[in-house]
Each structure stands twice: as structure tokens, then as C-alpha cells.
Amino acid sequence: MTLGRRDPCIRECESTGPAHVRHPVFVAFLSLFVVAFGIQTASAFEIFGHKFFESEEEEVTPVPDPLPYEATLDLKGGDDDLEETLQNNSTLVAKQDTPPSGEPGLIARALADQEQLIARLYGAARYGGTVKITVAGQPLTQVVNAGTFPHSAGKPVKVVVSIAAGPLFSFGQTSIRVAAGVETPPLDPVTFGLLKGTPARSGTILDAESAIVATLKKRGYPFAKVLDREIVADHATRTVDVTLHAAPGPRTVFGSATVEGAKRTDTDFILQQAAIPEGAPYTPDTLRKAEKNLRDLGIFSSARVVEAKELDGDGHLPLTIEVSERKRSIIGGGASWSSTEGVGLEAYWRHRNLFGRAEQLAVEGSVGRLTNGGADDLEYDAHVTFTKPGAFGPATSFSSTVGARQEKPETYESRSVYGKVRATRDLSESLTAGLGSEISYAREEDALGAANYALFGVFGEITWDTRDNILDPTEGFRVSGTLEPAYDVETGGLMTFVKGSASAYRAVDDAKRFVLAGRVAAGSVIGASLTDIQPSRRFYVGGGGSVRGYAYRNVGPRVNTSSGTETVGGLSFLEASAEARIKVTDTIGVVPFVDVGAAYSNEIPDFSEPLKVGAGVGLRYYTPIGPLRLDVAVPLDPGPDDPSFALYLGLSQAF
Known part of the structure; x- marks a missing residue:
């Protein structure tokens, strides 16, 4: 299965492998997405006991029908670093002091934990690993099908997370293919960390995709993206073959820029300080420097350059400079x-x-x-x-x-x-x-x-x-x-x-x-x-x-x-x-x-x-x-x- 795509392109070369390892990178991607977007920006801080921008106590909404439980995690195989990673990323273990709401809450937490832990195994290049969770002595699949499990009122439910790390997988054949008709220097997989024989961590693949897109953007392709990815895990050889399909899109130059959000500041001055030359080849560095130039003025609480979703009639890339002014x-x-x-x-x-x-x-x-x-x-x-x-x-x-x-x-x-x-x-x-x-x-x-x-x-x-x-x-x-x-x-x-x-x-x-x-x-x-x-x-x-x-x-x-x-x-x-x-x-x-x-x-x-x-x-x-x-x-x-x-x-x- 492709990460977030409809066309299937991840398959297994050995049908006897664990059933839940059929889409390793997809699960890892979902995990990374949750990790990346689950972080909330802090809006308060405390110095020497004094809180700023926050009331002294935050209101906590009580959970209805809280169900206490005790969770243990057991790892077979792997090393201390892997065990520490799994312990730190197990929601069941980390949130034992915060009981979920009833049986449905605990089941949902266990299901989320299973996906998260599998993703962490793939992140450690352990594509043959397994995660088994029992709730009140019953396998999680049985509990999910039944929608309930036996437990005594007032006693914590016993939850056991059993993990077999499995063997370490390494990269096999890797390649990066660019859409036909695009004249750009070849993209070497080794340059992007996809080196044969090295651990095939799912994060390495995602990092490679980001680096490929960044490289193509630097070459003047603002709409570059990785269109598809083919990832094949072979359990017999313990290797992962990776083929990434890059679509650069059109190469272009900067078009005209407009300014939004300026109330007291001269828009011509904003354009001057941004210093984005119309007609110059597109590069992300030019936009990054423009944003820095505007922030360094000290008059904007935020300043960013937004690229248009499509080219104008002349084949140029229009830009919008969005600013928010600070108090004068x-x-x-x-x-x-x-x-x-x-x-x-x-x-x-x-x-x-x-x-x-x-x-x-x-x-x-x-x-x-x-x-x-x-x-x-x-x-x-x-x-x-x-x-x-x-x-x-x-x-x-x-x-x-x-x-x-x-x-x-x-x-x-x-x-x-x-x-x-x-x-x-x-x-x-x-x-x-x-x-x-x-x-x-x-x-x-x-x-x-x-x-x-x-x-x-x-x-x-x-x-x-x-x-x-x-x-x-x-x-x-x-x-x-x-x-x-x-x-x-x-x-x-x-x-x-x-x-x-x-x-x-x-x-x-x-x-x-x-x-x-x-x-x-x-x-x-x-x-x-x-x-x-x-x-x-x-x-x-x-x-x-x-x-x-x-x-x-x-x-x-x-x-x-x-x-x-x-x-x-x-x-x-x-x-x-x-x-x-x-x-x-x-x-x-x-x-x-x-x-x-x-x-x-x-x-x-x-x-x-x-x-x-x-x-x-x-x-x-x-x-x-x-x-x-x-x-x-x-x-x-x-x-x-x-x-x-x-x-x-x-x-x-x-x-």
C-alpha cells in the first residue's frame, strides 16, 4: 500500500509473514503523522513560581466512568534503546494514572497503542516484529469483537503488552525515478540515505522523500512532490527494496508579489525589503531570506511568503506576502x-x-x-x-x-x-x-x-x-x-x-x-x-x-x-x-x-x-x-x- 495513496505498491514476498506487517511504512507514516501533529504549542511559561499568560490552575474535565488498569510491557529481542523507545511510546504504559472512560475507552487506547508500537518497530527496521496485547487475560482481537471483557469493580484491569522485536531489516535495491520528459540531474538514492545494507528504518524513507522534494525545489520546481513509493519487504532475505517516484512539475520563475495584512506599513517598502526579483529563477532560499528580512525589521509579529497553487498565464509563480503588524x-x-x-x-x-x-x-x-x-x-x-x-x-x-x-x-x-x-x-x-x-x-x-x-x-x-x-x-x-x-x-x-x-x-x-x-x-x-x-x-x-x-x-x-x-x-x-x-x-x-x-x-x-x-x-x-x-x-x-x-x-x- 502506498503511504496515503490509493494505488497498492507495498507487498510481501513471503505469505507466511505476520499478517499485521503487510503495510509497515504506512503504519509508520500514520504514527509519524500523529507524533508530529499531536504536539501542542505552549502558550504559557513559569519563572521562579510566577506564571505568565495562564491562570494558576487549569480546569480538568473529569472522565465519565473511569476504568483503572495496570499495564506491563515485555520485549523479547532487540536492545535497551529499542525497549526504552517502546516504553516511552506506549500510551497504555505512560497513561496508567489517567484511566480511560469505561471499557470502550480502554479498548480504543489499546488499539491505538498497538498501531503506535508497530510503527516504532518499523521505525527501528524491525518489519518482522509482532505486538500482542491482552486485556483482562483475553487477546485484543477477541475483546474488540466482543466489545467487552470481564473485570471486577474497584480492581484495576490487567493489561499486558507482549512484543517480539523480530530481525533487523536492511535496504536492498533502492532507486529514485523522475517523471519522463523532465530534464534534471539524476537523483542518487545514496545521497538521500537509502544505502544498501544499512538499517531500513521507515523514518529514513520518509526523510529521503522530504530531501528529494527539497532538492527539486532548489532546482527551480516549486510543485515538486513524491508521487508514489514502492516498498517491498522480503522476510526471507530480511531486506526492503524501495523505489520512489518523483514528479518535479514545471520549472518556473518568480512572478508578481502582492501584500496582505499591512495596515500602517508601506506595501512598496515591504516588497523592497522582501527583495524577491520578479522573473528570477524560483528557489526556496530566496523566499526564506525574504521572510527573514521582514522579520528582522521588528515591526511584524509574523511574516510569510505564500506561493500560489498554480502558475499565472505567463508561466510565472505568483506570490503573496502575508504580514501581521506588531504594536508600534x-x-x-x-x-x-x-x-x-x-x-x-x-x-x-x-x-x-x-x-x-x-x-x-x-x-x-x-x-x-x-x-x-x-x-x-x-x-x-x-x-x-x-x-x-x-x-x-x-x-x-x-x-x-x-x-x-x-x-x-x-x-x-x-x-x-x-x-x-x-x-x-x-x-x-x-x-x-x-x-x-x-x-x-x-x-x-x-x-x-x-x-x-x-x-x-x-x-x-x-x-x-x-x-x-x-x-x-x-x-x-x-x-x-x-x-x-x-x-x-x-x-x-x-x-x-x-x-x-x-x-x-x-x-x-x-x-x-x-x-x-x-x-x-x-x-x-x-x-x-x-x-x-x-x-x-x-x-x-x-x-x-x-x-x-x-x-x-x-x-x-x-x-x-x-x-x-x-x-x-x-x-x-x-x-x-x-x-x-x-x-x-x-x-x-x-x-x-x-x-x-x-x-x-x-x-x-x-x-x-x-x-x-x-x-x-x-x-x-x-x-x-x-x-x-x-x-x-x-x-x-x-x-x-x-x-x-x-x-x-x-x-x-x-x-
Whole structure:
């Protein structure tokens, strides 16, 4: 029997095989369909005992005439993995604590369980396996025919699931046939996992079908499908022969696109950002990228490109872009804390579709070191940013920022106003480049004295980011670099700021519960002496985001003062970090880590200052919006003003 088709094409080569193994892949397909579509999307979550978007208790409708039962599952043959799979997928076993409604309910559950378990056997390439279920000592077929079974009121019904795994089947002859008259490169079964001699799992066949369709779509066939499948299980040779019939359909190009769902957003802008060229060859990647471009604007709660069911009169494929707009104005805030830097708060207001073309106006402010002294010791930053996506084409955005800032770490004091403009272009999905300029005026003071600074700079930046998740990456890497020539109007000094960083992530296991993460960063100021550079633009090491365990910005070159020695920052720095991120449960993780770093008085790190090492362990609580992080670190070589240990609390991984 064909999976979901009318024409029969699965047959057995040995009539003495078990009767219920006549349509193995069909049953497996039904099972996969139930598994895939039986998962409900969660609409609520709970953090620290607080539930969001859900009442405290859900109403449960009682089952009429509940019939308690006790189920056991016995497997003969197979291995531990197969037994675990069958145990986990047996509804009778898993739902013993949830009695069904009367005898019909238990019979229905047993019938569904039988199909599900047979499907799991076929999924494990066990096409000769059997599943026998007895209810109250009677075979399931007898119970189904009678519609009832003997049982005593108040006593659980005994249900026994007996499974014989049977032999392991492997693929025999496999082939993929493409409809006649279609000019496309041959499809090799081996490429799609249908390799002779390997276990003939039903899931492998279904995966191959999906991959075949995806391959044909990439070749420009939007209506590609697997029309038929012939699957023959031979019990004598324990092999499964597979022939898949692919129907590519017409090869075509993109036609015109229309927009639905836009209320405040300019439809021409949506088409521009989608960047689907009319007349270009059809590829799914173009549509996927178009959807990503629209989602990245931040103004749509959903955005998808829907393909027409048939070609237009010109033989082109019409498209419909369906969008759902988000609320335009939002407010938000955040908080952080560390034992060395105190409490930090931030708040923002954003309008994310100002003129109907995804322009964003953001007013943001933050206050830091709230618990580290009086009002004079506070740090703050307040700024307004305007961002315009698609300023010079769909891949380019423009932003401008003006703001005021006060910084008061232990090493210097700074009050400044600043402005910045930047144009950013996406060179690919993972590569971004930007150009911009900034100007600032500051009054700053440190151990070397006080001065005014008026800095004008032009910068270029590039970022290569392949991480799978920004807040909790498990695979990929991120590499970034910045180059900024600058001129100080007050001092007449010319200088160039260079900074780069790289981080990489690798999951050791398939479940991604053990992730190794590493980071390196370095920077240099070229062309100026230490005293010509304002303190806030020098390089410091120490604290969260740097070398944990040490005081904030307290590691670097020091000078003697009347009260001892004070850090004055350096012309260069070097940092590195390593973490092992281990998930103990689905919500709890531990992270041992080590950080090293130092700042230097020379333009190039020369290791004239010893590398400072901080080590510690962190706790992670995984939430739907990212991991909540608590780190405790100790400095292995503490200096003046460094604590004996430090605590850090924040959202997302450390890097």
C-alpha cells in the first residue's frame, strides 16, 4: 500500500509473514503523522513560581466512568534503546494514572497503542516484529469483537503488552525515478540515505522523500512532490527494496508579489525589503531570506511568503506576502547586579514604525553603580537613537544617536556628550559591515590629571556571526573588528583605535547539553601617548564581560599617588575566556569557567604586565527568553582594591 495513496505498491514476498506487517511504512507514516501533529504549542511559561499568560490552575474535565488498569510491557529481542523507545511510546504504559472512560475507552487506547508500537518497530527496521496485547487475560482481537471483557469493580484491569522485536531489516535495491520528459540531474538514492545494507528504518524513507522534494525545489520546481513509493519487504532475505517516484512539475520563475495584512506599513517598502526579483529563477532560499528580512525589521509579529497553487498565464509563480503588524510603541526595562559594580537599571521607550517604513525612534536610559556610593558616584547614560532600515536598498540601514553619559569607575571620572551616525550593510546572512563617524566632548579626570577632550572619529566595522542563538549559543562563532582613526581637537592629537574579538561555541553531544565556549579579545591605540588619550578610551580589564573576579576596570598599568597606586588604563589589552556549559536538567545548568587578561602601556600587548586569572563557577536557569545567569568568581592574583570574590547576575550567557 502506498503511504496515503490509493494505488497498492507495498507487498510481501513471503505469505507466511505476520499478517499485521503487510503495510509497515504506512503504519509508520500514520504514527509519524500523529507524533508530529499531536504536539501542542505552549502558550504559557513559569519563572521562579510566577506564571505568565495562564491562570494558576487549569480546569480538568473529569472522565465519565473511569476504568483503572495496570499495564506491563515485555520485549523479547532487540536492545535497551529499542525497549526504552517502546516504553516511552506506549500510551497504555505512560497513561496508567489517567484511566480511560469505561471499557470502550480502554479498548480504543489499546488499539491505538498497538498501531503506535508497530510503527516504532518499523521505525527501528524491525518489519518482522509482532505486538500482542491482552486485556483482562483475553487477546485484543477477541475483546474488540466482543466489545467487552470481564473485570471486577474497584480492581484495576490487567493489561499486558507482549512484543517480539523480530530481525533487523536492511535496504536492498533502492532507486529514485523522475517523471519522463523532465530534464534534471539524476537523483542518487545514496545521497538521500537509502544505502544498501544499512538499517531500513521507515523514518529514513520518509526523510529521503522530504530531501528529494527539497532538492527539486532548489532546482527551480516549486510543485515538486513524491508521487508514489514502492516498498517491498522480503522476510526471507530480511531486506526492503524501495523505489520512489518523483514528479518535479514545471520549472518556473518568480512572478508578481502582492501584500496582505499591512495596515500602517508601506506595501512598496515591504516588497523592497522582501527583495524577491520578479522573473528570477524560483528557489526556496530566496523566499526564506525574504521572510527573514521582514522579520528582522521588528515591526511584524509574523511574516510569510505564500506561493500560489498554480502558475499565472505567463508561466510565472505568483506570490503573496502575508504580514501581521506588531504594536508600534513599546516600553521596557532591565536590571543587572554584581558585587563589584552594584545594581544597574535601564529603561526604554521605542516607536518601531514611525513613518510606515519601519523607522524606529528609541529613547533609552540606564543608571549604574546604584549601591556603590552616593548620588555623586552614579553612572548614567541617556540617549536618543533614530534608525531607518532600507535607507540605501533592502540590505542597508542608517542610524543616528545623540546622548549624554557619566562614568565613575574606581579609575577615572568622565562626563560627556556625544553623537554618532552609522550605515550598516548586510553582505550576507552572517556577514555585516558598517561605516560611520562619531563626535564627543568630555571632561575627564584620573590619577594623571584632569582635561577636556573633543574627539572626532571615522570608523569601519565588520561582523561575521554564525551563532545559532544570540542569548544561548550552542554552535557557530562570532568574529568582529573595528578600526577608527580619530582626531582630538583639544589636544591636536591623531590616533587610531583598533579592536577585535572572536568567540566560538561547540556542542559535544547531539542533545546540546554539554557546550564548550571560548572567547578572545584584543585592542590597541596607535599613534598617541597614554596622556594624550582620554581615560574613558583607554583599555582596562576586570569585572563582568572581562576577567571576572577582579574589580571593575581595575586591571592595567598603575601609577603611584599620594594614597597608593591607581590604575590609569593602557594602550593595548588582551583577554581570553573558556567555559563548559553543562545542562543538568532542562532548566538548570552549571558553568565552570576561567578568564585571563591584562592591559599594557605599549601599543602592542608585550606581556610586561602579568596576565590576571579569574576562575569560578556559574548557575544557569533556562527560561523562554534566555538563561538567567549567576556567576561567582575569585581572583587568583588579586591586586589593590580587588575583592576576595565577586558575584554577577544577568540575563544570557556571559558571552
